[in-house]
Amino acid sequence: MTRERLEEIRAQLDEINLEILELLSRRAELVQEIGDLKKRKGTERFDPIREKEMLDRLVAANPGPFDDSTVRHLFKQIFQASLGLMEEEKKELLV
């Protein structure tokens, strides 16, 4: 019974992992598009006010069990990785 339930949860985790990956990837593409738009307008790509706004919105919607600081930490990592993508693109343009 326990063994079966464990396998069941693991299958669910694998599925959720892939769903998260899909959303992260779609998110990254949108951030790239924002980067392109901002480049054309000549505005700075990192927007700390917008980042704070997103984090506050996430914390307000946090259903648990992660505490708010963990939610902030995880999403900051996600935001940073997306910013990293834009930086890479910049570097490529300089080559």
Next chain:
Amino acid sequence: MTRERLEEIRAQLDEINLEILELLSRRAELVQEIGDLKKRKGTERFDPIREKEMLDRLVAANPGPFDDSTVRHLFKQIFQASLGLMEEEKKELLV
């Protein structure tokens, strides 16, 4: 036009953020359940082989634009945060 598209993307990002948060939270609940099952069986909660397996599966399914090392990094953060939840629970039991 650009301004409009920027607002549109931002609205999409907010939506995706919330979807990711929802999946992360559901994932964390499942990990807590695994922790409980393992506690009852007396087995170690952290399973490096299972973690590697999950990471390999994610990298194999990575559609980009994140590179594989970024996918690994982000999911390691997620796994670590979930493990953190189990640790907290352990501490509470010791109080």
